[in-house]
Amino acid sequence: MQSLNKLSDDQGSSWADHWQPLLDFFFQPSNSHTLALIRIFTGSMIAYIHLVWMLDLEAFMGPHALVDNAFWHALHREQVLDAKWTYLALVESMPLIWAHEILAMVAGLLLAFGLKTRIVSILAWFLTLMTVHRMTGMLFGLDQIVIMLSMYLCLGRSGDSWSVDAWLQRRSSGQIEQPEASWSNTFATRWIQLHLCVIYLFGGIGKMRGDMWWDGSAMWYSAAAYEYQSWDLTWIGYSPMVASILTHMTVFWELSYCALIWPKWTRPVMLGIALMVHGGIAIYLGMITFGFMMLVANLAFVSPKLLFDWSLAFSKASRER
Amino acid sequence: MRNCPKKMQAFLLAIGSLHMLGVLAEPLRFFSRSEVAVAPDFELLAETMQTYSQWLYLDHGYFFFAPNPGPGRLIRCSVQPELESEDLSSSQGLQIQAEAPAETTLPDKLNQRPRLLYHRYLMLAEFYNSRFAPSHISAESMKDTEFAARWAQDWVMYDRLQASMMKSLKHKLGTGRVTLSRLERSLPTPYMVLHEKVPLNDPRLLDVLPESFPDPTVQELPAEKLKEPDAKPQ
Known part of the structure; x- marks a missing residue:
């Protein structure tokens, strides 16, 4: 009788009920702590990226740029007509370029601090996108990750926690209350997670096409690349077995990330390996910024509640000290 | 909520x-x-x-260190100082080159700091090398019109990039004649580094890449002509 009732329930269930798990996946309201932490690091990195462009700005943009506006137009408008567009490819005035970069850096800082977060998140993303489009030939994975994260931050309410906005809100209302859970936080976080899965999947597929990732020598040849080396990793050559295991572990971790990051019992393992891989890239291969931002992107898989609990424990420990 | x-x-x-x-x-x-x-x-x-x-800058292949870790690509920039003399040759636009050329390499690990700035130049050197097209191709290759058209387009783009970079470097480094060379740093084997103690920045690992390839049709023709008379009985 029970099974008959169940069958009748199933038949009577609406089309929307079947989609409910998917809708919950994208729209179940959640707190903003995960996005807030990603916002702090991404905003700081945006400010740092623009600061570094400014260290040699004349070489990167303007009339004396290494890749000048004429070449930019030849590449993006004459050879092929692509959709990369930036007003910076039209500007030759150094004061205007300086103003743009300073504004972008300030927007990054404001994003990190969470002041007028809704506006500055869009501004920081847009200004950085304009710079990125102009800097053809000088970009790498860092720019891809920063643009990705800042774009998805525009969707969520990352300013609801750990921000000047939240502090001002609390001060004006005179209440200490938890920020309201919102569907847009979940929605933004899900897109970061899915995009990250795509990145690792194709990163793994790309490596599978190379014989060095199969014969176990890729770790050595990455360590032996003088241009990338920041700390000596050539000692790894004394143990070909370790080098080979690390090589294969990297490939299989990247390939399986999109599947194994979701179950609760494999997630800590995948995040732990992410910490090792990107920490290694940051320390040994000199890509501190890129390695760091990949770890920041991985934060999307840490629940807001866990981060909030950690922050409470941290502040309690600080007070007791 | x-x-x-x-x-x-x-x-x-x-x-x-x-x-x-x-x-x-x-x-x-x-x-x-x-x-x-x-x-x-x-x-x-x-x-x-x-x-x-x-x-939206989403058009990436995400092939980090793939398919294989590759050799390092660099750019050597030489600046030959130009001394303008007061004589007739100068007034006709000719210049006398005197001092030895000053050289710098892009990227420059020692002088380009912080690391992110160095990495920008490293990417630029990779990009410059990736845009390379030889200054001429063989007569045989020219017969393939599609290939020849593609080469001509690539070479024009490479030439424009080279001109852009030379102009920028000349502005930065002062007057002089700037020339650019492409360098490639081979990846050493574990035996070379751990047993032969070859440092990763050993100059022997660094090669200057040619700007054009030898024309096989030009090289082979004389060799064939030389053989033909020998083959004939005297």
């Missing part, structure tokens, strides 16, 4: 699905190309989504 209105959920999922196609389009196109064919389905997807994915 802020909930998403039900009607908006379907709309957002539809938009999100299209966005995901934009994210997937470029890596799918990149990985579905071979030397003989391009997968038409992924090519169509990429072409459809390319305006969206290019403008």
Whole structure:
């Protein structure tokens, strides 16, 4: 009788009920702590990226740029007509370029601090996108990750926690209350997670096409690349077995990330390996910024509640000290 | 608790699905190309989504250190000081070169700091090398009109990039004649580094790459001509 009732329930269930798990996946309201932490690091990195462009700005943009506006137009408008567009490819005035970069850096800082977060998140993303489009030939994975994260931050309410906005809100209302859970936080976080899965999947597929990732020598040849080396990793050559295991572990971790990051019992393992891989890239291969931002992107898989609990424990420990 | 209105959920999922196609389009196109064919389905997807994915800077293959870690690519920049003399040759626009050329390499690990600035120059050197096209191709290759047209276009682009960089470096480094050379640093084997104690920055690992390749038709013709008389009985 029970099974008959169940069958009748199933038949009577609406089309929307079947989609409910998917809708919950994208729209179940959640707190903003995960996005807030990603916002702090991404905003700081945006400010740092623009600061570094400014260290040699004349070489990167303007009339004396290494890749000048004429070449930019030849590449993006004459050879092929692509959709990369930036007003910076039209500007030759150094004061205007300086103003743009300073504004972008300030927007990054404001994003990190969470002041007028809704506006500055869009501004920081847009200004950085304009710079990125102009800097053809000088970009790498860092720019891809920063643009990705800042774009998805525009969707969520990352300013609801750990921000000047939240502090001002609390001060004006005179209440200490938890920020309201919102569907847009979940929605933004899900897109970061899915995009990250795509990145690792194709990163793994790309490596599978190379014989060095199969014969176990890729770790050595990455360590032996003088241009990338920041700390000596050539000692790894004394143990070909370790080098080979690390090589294969990297490939299989990247390939399986999109599947194994979701179950609760494999997630800590995948995040732990992410910490090792990107920490290694940051320390040994000199890509501190890129390695760091990949770890920041991985934060999307840490629940807001866990981060909030950690922050409470941290502040309690600080007070007791 | 802020909930998403039900009607908006379907709309957002539809938009999100299209966005995901934009994210997937470029890596799918990149990985579905071979030397003989391009997968038409992924090519169509990429072409459809390319305006969206290019403008949002989503058009990446995500092939970090893939398919294999490769050799280091650098640019050597030489500045030959020019001494303008007061004599007739100077007034005719000729210049006398005197001092030895000053050289700098891009990227420069010692002087370009912080590391991110160095990395920008490292990427520029990779880009410069990736745009390379030889200054001439063989007469045999010229017979393939499609190949010749592609080469001509690539060479013009490389020439323009080279001119842009030389102009910039001349502005930065002062007066003089700037020349650029492409360098490649080979990756040493574990035996070389650990047993022969070859440092990773050993000059022996560094090669200057040619700007043009020898023309095989030009080289082979005289050799054949020399052989022919020998083959004939005296």
